[in-house]
Amino acid sequence: MKQITSPxxxxxxxxxxxxxxxxxxxxxxATAAPALAMATTTNAATATSEKTSEKTRxxxxxxxxxxxxxxxxxxxxxxxxLAPSVVTINTTMNAAPTAQRGAPxxxxxxxxxxxxxxxxxxxxxxxxxxxxxxxGPGQGHGxxxxxxxxxxxxxxxxxxxxxxxxxxxxxxxxxxxxxAEVVGLDPGTDIAVLRTSESxxxxxxxxxxxxLETGEWVVAIGAPFGLEQTxxxxxxxxxxxxxxxxxxxxxYIQTDxxxxxxxxxxxxxxxxxxxxGINSAISSRGGGSDGIGFAxxxxxxxxxxxxxxxxxxxARGYLGIGVQPASEEMLASLGVEHASGVVVNHIEKxxxxxxxxxxxxxxxxxxxxxxxxxxxxxIATISEIAPGKEVDIRAFRSGTEERVRATLAERKDESAxxxxxxxxxxxAAKPSSALARLGLALRSLSADEAAAMQNPRANAGDDEANxxxxxxxxALVVERxxxxxxxxxxxxEPGDIIRRIGKTPVRTLDEATTALDAxxxxxxxxxxxxxxxxxxxxxxxxxxxxxxxxx
Numbered sequence: 001m002k003q004i005t006s007p008x009x010x011x012x013x014x015x016x017x018x019x020x021x022x023x024x025x026x027x028x029x030a031t032a033a034p035a036l037a038m039a040t041t042t043n044a045a046t047a048t049s050e051k052t053s054e055k056t057r058x059x060x061x062x063x064x065x066x067x068x069x070x071x072x073x074x075x076x077x078x079x080x081x082l083a084p085s086v087v088t089i090n091t092t093m094n095a096a097p098t099a100q101r102g103a104p105x106x107x108x109x110x111x112x113x114x115x116x117x118x119x120x121x122x123x124x125x126x127x128x129x130x131x132x133x134x135x136g137p138g139q140g141h142g143x144x145x146x147x148x149x150x151x152x153x154x155x156x157x158x159x160x161x162x163x164x165x166x167x168x169x170x171x172x173x174x175x176x177x178x179x180a181e182v183v184g185l186d187p188g189t190d191i192a193v194l195r196t197s198e199s200x201x202x203x204x205x206x207x208x209x210x211x212l213e214t215g216e217w218v219v220a221i222g223a224p225f226g227l228e229q230t231x232x233x234x235x236x237x238x239x240x241x242x243x244x245x246x247x248x249x250x251x252y253i254q255t256d257x258x259x260x261x262x263x264x265x266x267x268x269x270x271x272x273x274x275x276x277g278i279n280s281a282i283s284s285r286g287g288g289s290d291g292i293g294f295a296x297x298x299x300x301x302x303x304x305x306x307x308x309x310x311x312x313x314x315a316r317g318y319l320g321i322g323v324q325p326a327s328e329e330m331l332a333s334l335g336v337e338h339a340s341g342v343v344v345n346h347i348e349k350x351x352x353x354x355x356x357x358x359x360x361x362x363x364x365x366x367x368x369x370x371x372x373x374x375x376x377x378x379i380a381t382i383s384e385i386a387p388g389k390e391v392d393i394r395a396f397r398s399g400t401e402e403r404v405r406a407t408l409a410e411r412k413d414e415s416a417x418x419x420x421x422x423x424x425x426x427x428a429a430k431p432s433s434a435l436a437r438l439g440l441a442l443r444s445l446s447a448d449e450a451a452a453m454q455n456p457r458a459n460a461g462d463d464e465a466n467x468x469x470x471x472x473x474x475a476l477v478v479e480r481x482x483x484x485x486x487x488x489x490x491x492x493e494p495g496d497i498i499r500r501i502g503k504t505p506v507r508t509l510d511e512a513t514t515a516l517d518a519x520x521x522x523x524x525x526x527x528x529x530x531x532x533x534x535x536x537x538x539x540x541x542x543x544x545x546x547x548x549x550x551x
Contacts, residue, residue: 074271078219079231081273084173085148085204088223089157091165093140145222145266148201155194156305157265158280159185162192170196173229184308188248189296190280193308207274209297212236220257220279222266232258242376246281251380252294253277259293268295317385317408320351323375324536333524334363335399340373341365345528346535356406360500360528366394434516437543439485442476444509476512490540500528
């Protein structure tokens, strides 16, 4: 049987054969061996632990990277899906388009100008900024974008891209070029439909813009500054933007995806590559993208396009009212609390609104199930409903909520507002004490003189193109407004026609005096005023009564 000895015993056995120094080293090595073995084991464990920790950190770090790659892949897929349907549109016209601040913009509805700081993102140059070859004298050239929506050649773009164009050239993603003709234009929404005879087209699909949520990712494809098939990305910044002042019927999607001159008419798409909007305008100080772009939602685009293709025109609902925004003070003066809406300031005779029983001073809060907070929201809601449809309307009158139903008529073509007469006829009357406290002098007009002032109206920001109120009983014209008076502070001017004071229609001085005398002192009084053919409520703060006998 083999005997096992310890390292120390072995060292003693061979001690006599080793020099002294070698013996000492051997003993030290034998003694340290267990410690070295333990250290080796510990180091190995530590190394394994560090590798495990490093692997864990690597896995943790890969999670955001993986998410970023997934998002990048989604952008790529959306661009690949949509790009074959996107076309660059080059137009030639007799006069170059203008996009100067405050100047009338090509393709906008009559009488409408761009607000300061806004512009339509159409590139008023040739591709990459160079005028096209053979451009004749006095000709202008523009570049925009469009998107194919059917295999038989229909293309949707922005109205202002092709309005007044003498010729339209399409450039497809594969480099092909083709001519296009205008099928129909809708300046009210800034949408146009073109058609080309080119074959082998790849149509894009429409998504449902009503299902969009603020914060969702979107991509835009277009030809900014003539750079074709440029893809940019951003999010939905807001929905339902109205009262922007760019078009008559506004219900914009706002996005921070870069939109520049040349992007007009191009698609705004979701990450599935579906069209959820058509790019229309940007807010810009320097002419490029400032992160505020506006697109017409696909729900509106589809309705307009279908109507143009089927009938060559767009039929819209018509209610026959004029409205204005309502401040908290105005709402309180009309007896409305804890609600928001718009104030009716005009009812056209024989209109659906009159048949439904609406009156000036009503505060409309809901139409067809949609909450109404601004005139633009009311305009967009009514215009998106087909003529002949019956709609539910909720409104407050004297603090009580009323519900009415109106059958919409068809909206007629609009014209610019005409200037009204300034009321230079009739005899002046001595102002009553109530009128004097307001700093207001009125003059009574006869029925014939009032009828002579009748003119059609198209209130910018109102729902309808309005006709004048009934003047059969005469009217009251403002003769003088005292400086620093309550009337002046409210914005009343000489030449204005007073239609209503508080809840009372007024046609004579006696009626005006009676209406004012019935109002409490230091009260806010809504006064319906007509100026240049447009009606609007102004809020007058009535002062306290003057002390008698100087007291």
